[in-house]
Structures are given as structure tokens and as C-alpha cells.
Amino acid sequence: MTDASTPPSAEDPDTVHDLRTPALVVDRAIYQRNKATMDAVRPGLELRPHVKAFKSTGMAADLAADGHTGFCAATPKEIEGLVAAGLTDDLLLANQTLDAARLGRLSDQAQITVAIDSDETLAAAVAGGVRNVLIDVEVGMPRCGCDVSEAGPLADKARAAGLEVRGVMGYEGHLMMVTEREKKEYLVEKSMKQLLAAHEAVGGEIVSGGGTGTYDINTWITELQAGSYLLLDTDYARLGQPFETSLTVVATVISVSPKGWAVVDAGLKAFGVDHGNPTWPDGEVMFCADEHTSLVIDENSPTLSVGDRVSLVPAHVDPTVARHEQFWITEGDTVVDKWDIDLRHW
């Protein structure tokens, strides 16, 4: 990234050792393998990458180059950022919003579709100048989505209000982490039959749903909403799917105690810990504090010295990514690219 006359710096690092820590690092080879694994099952528009998992227009552009030119998002800010980056083909806010005017005002620049599940979110879409909607249907998880029985009437009201109703969406998020495949197939089918019943009443060409955890099981949808598979995390890795963790937080050892621990400079502000502490592949994590993680140093771990770098694997990718400003893309120890995490906040 620099010519030979320029020494490496935190702004323009040559290798992982030059990075200012904590730093979010993506192993490009693993990331590419994850993409290939997904693309074999969900090519092109059968996959609608969910930007909430990576919040970066750089990564979104890389997926678009693979033929995944439609995206879904969890916040209006994410949609605004995709449009600003020229990724305008087919953007879905897979969430309810009352702030629909932020999206309506982009209608001439991009094809934007918004999920609705109530009269209020329908009214907001109409008032905000949104042109296309999906009916969001609750399929078993206690979060957004209308009842199956309400989907048809809501679609009718939307069409009467002049909106294009493109179909339905429903997220079987409560089933992502089911580990037994047979049980998962049974439960996903049951959940998706509710979505298909709603689709029957709603019409439109789109049946959108799923996620990384059901990417090869949910065969009832026309498009998969998935994002975690790209970077993965230790929670998803438990499922034993053919995706690998490509994301780590690189940290620097800043203190070593002869009593049996070492301290690195990445803590609660560098990780989303709702699924647990990060994992240190070479040993045990003792605990995380705001800007520190203490590691157990014993006969089962390597010896660490102040200044050493260690890589920790997050337990939950989405809230971890949202704490950082950029991904550093690496091949081995070499930093080959930087993608800004430019879709954060609201």
C-alpha cells in the first residue's frame, strides 16, 4: 500500500504488525471461500446480502461484483449509504420504519422497497414517498411482522394507497441456531409454510427470508437474506456449517504478569459480547474490561511478551463490526486493502 520509500504507519499499514490496535482484520482467503460456499447454493439474485452484518459499502460493492446486486438493510442509514455508494439496483429495508421519508426522497436514485407490518408503517411509507413495499410476516420469532391473517388485508390497503406490493418477507431468526439438521428442516418448513400462506394472500414475486443459519435448508423462499456467513463468529461456527471465521480483532499485549496472565488492548469497546467473550484460539480468555482483555497464561498457552500481537475471534459479528471504523483486509500478514465501515449509526 506504500512505496518503498515511505515507512509503514497506522494510516497506511504494510502488515498486520503496523496496524494501530485494536484492529478489525479480515482474512481474504477465508472470506473468499465463504463467498464461494454461499454462491454455490445461492447464486446472483437468489442471495440478498444483509449489510447489517458488515456495514460497509466496500464489502457490498465486492458482493455486487459477484452478481449479488440486491441488498437488504436494517436501518435507513444503511440504505442511504448504499445509494450514496451507487449500489442502487434493488435495496430492501427489511425492517419497519416511521422515518420512511428518508428513503422516499431517494426514490428517483434507486429502487427502494420497505417492509411494512401495520397500518402505521404503511401510512409512513405512503407519506414518505416510498413506492415499493414487502409485507413483513411474523413466522415464529417475537419481533416484527404481522400475523399471517393480516398480510392479505394489509397488502390490499397498500395497493389501494398506490404502492407496489412486491411480495412478503419473514425471518425465522428463532431457528438459526438449532443444531440438529432434521429438527431444523422440520421447524423451518413449518415456519415457511406460514410465510407461503401469507404470500398466497399477498401476491407479488418476492418471498424473502432466511439467514446464514438456514442458507441450505430454507428452500421455500425466492431469496435469502444473509450476511454473517462472510465473516462468521464463534456462535455461528458452533453450527458446523462449511463457513469459517474470517474476522479477528488484532490486539497488542500491553502488560504481562508473572502471576499467570497477560493483558491486551482490546476489550468491551472492541467487541459485541452478547453471545459471550471473544475466543483466543491459543488459550483461555479470563475476562474483558472496557479497553482490556486478560488472557490466562499457563502451561497450556504460549508465553506472551509485551508488544506481541494476538488475534481474538468475536462471538457475534454484527455488534462487533459496528464498534469499528474499518476492516483491514489481509493475505497472510500483508495488509492488501481497507474497507471503511461506513454504514454505522442511525
Place this chain on the structure above:
Amino acid sequence: MTDASTPPSAEDPDTVHDLRTPALVVDRAIYQRNKATMDAVRPGLELRPHVKAFKSTGMAADLAADGHTGFCAATPKEIEGLVAAGLTDDLLLANQTLDAARLGRLSDQAQITVAIDSDETLAAAVAGGVRNVLIDVEVGMPRCGCDVSEAGPLADKARAAGLEVRGVMGYEGHLMMVTEREKKEYLVEKSMKQLLAAHEAVGGEIVSGGGTGTYDINTWITELQAGSYLLLDTDYARLGQPFETSLTVVATVISVSPKGWAVVDAGLKAFGVDHGNPTWPDGEVMFCADEHTSLVIDENSPTLSVGDRVSLVPAHVDPTVARHEQFWITEGDTVVDKWDIDLRHW
């Protein structure tokens, strides 16, 4: 914040109802009471506010106006930001760093002191042009700090290398959440006697330590490092100290299910949940997802409608604040000020 001819907007809100959500809101009256409670015990330079808890030069300037003109920080970035904001009186990096050159280069603009606990961090301070250090001593928590027995020799080496050794610091963080006062007094004294033994060997005028949880118990230090008392959180509130939670995350109801829940637009990306989920004072939180929190709606809760706003209280202030771009300061429902959270990242 606007004249009468300008409608309120998310950029320049008049009231809490105009805020783009999720939004971090500080109740000014409570914040002022928290400051007064602390100032009665730790006036002026006896308090060294810890900016890691709020990461805002706006709030730091407000504390400086109260006479707390010395600050401590957990990251070089926080020190850089304080200097850029003109808060240069007496800045302590209460943490080890190998990136000391970032602070050394500010030595002519501000009085900067860096904690050291090893030969390596001493060498980094010298090489980086840092002029002042504290010897960081481990006083019971398995994190940074040298052994008591190493403090004197490290101070000698620092002085031999031309550094000014201003004293010692030691954080009894493992005792913050002890709830029984008598037990806490006993344990803090035991911990601080280690720090005083190190100070005996090190010399210098500063004995720095403590935190919100020991603000009126730790009488052995010359200055208290505390930040959480300003905004508080539900974890600290359990202690029954005379501080109150002044910080909430305001969220919008975006979906309501007749099956007994409502969904708001603030989730794991708006909170630090290492101490648990946020609290909804009017009812129960069901669960948090990336950009959602589902609330239980039953006979014990109010009825909520789409578009309503609710306030959730974070369980841990520091990692919550680090997820947001600004504090909105309020009096009742009126937004009276905005402080940027400008000391985030690394």
C-alpha cells in the same frame, strides 16, 4: 435550538420527540445532581474524571468548568482529543501503551503523564518522548500493573532515563461492585495499603486510584479516577450510592403484536450488554437483537402504539456510550444541548 420559523429536525431537534432514534439522552437535572454529590466528597483536583466513561470533550469541558481540570483516559486517542479541545492542564493515560510517540509529540502542548508497569512500557515512553510517568501497581485485579516489589526499581529506572516520576496509580476495580460497606472498606484498605507500600518506594506527589464504586470509601489516594457517576447505569445503581441514572437510550416503537410484545428500534448496536440487557422501567425486556428490543406487553405494562417513544436504561455505561455519536442533553422533554462523543475508537 431553532427559531420559531424552522421546523424541528433530526439534526436540530427541539424536543425528545424530534430525535432520530435510537438516541442517547442525558437528563441534565440528574447529571447536575450527580456532579454535586461527587464534588461534595472530591472537589477540584481531588477528582480526576475518567473520560473513558463518556468519551466527550463537551462533557469534559463542563467538568473542567467545575474545577476538575485534570483528566484520565484509557486510550491515546482520548488524550489526543482532550489536547485538541484545549483541555491540556494535566492529562493521565491511566493505561499502558506502546504507542507512546502519539503522546510524546503533544508534550509541548499539554502536561501528559503515562502509566508504566514494565521495562517495555518504560522504553516506549522514553522512545516516544513522554516526559512524565506514574508507576502502575497491581492491587488485586488481574489486569495491568506491576507487583508492589517492582514499583521502586521501575521508578529508579524511569528517573535514570530522565523521566519525571509523579507517583503511583492502582485500580481496585475488583472491589467496585462489593455491596456490603463494611466488607468493602476492609478490602479497599487492604488493597490500598499495597499501593501505599509501592508509593513509599516510588515517591512523587500522586497516589491515583479508585472509581465511582469506592468514591467515598477510598481515603488513601490523593485523587480519584471516576467517570461512571455522571451518567450511571443499572449495574452501578444496584450499589445504592447517592448517584442516579441520568442516561437513557430513547427508542421508537416500530411494531406491536397482539400476542403480547412491542418492538423498539434500539438493540445490541445501541447498548453495551456485558452487564445484561437494558432495563425498561415500565415493564420487562424480552430480548435484544441487533437493531431491535422486544418488550413484554401485559397487564403489568403500559399499552404501546407504533410511533410511541420509550426510554431504556443501559446496564453498562462505558460500552454503551462508545456505540453512539452524540449525547442529547435534555430538560424535561426539551433538548437543550448536544455533546459529540468525539473520543471514540483508537
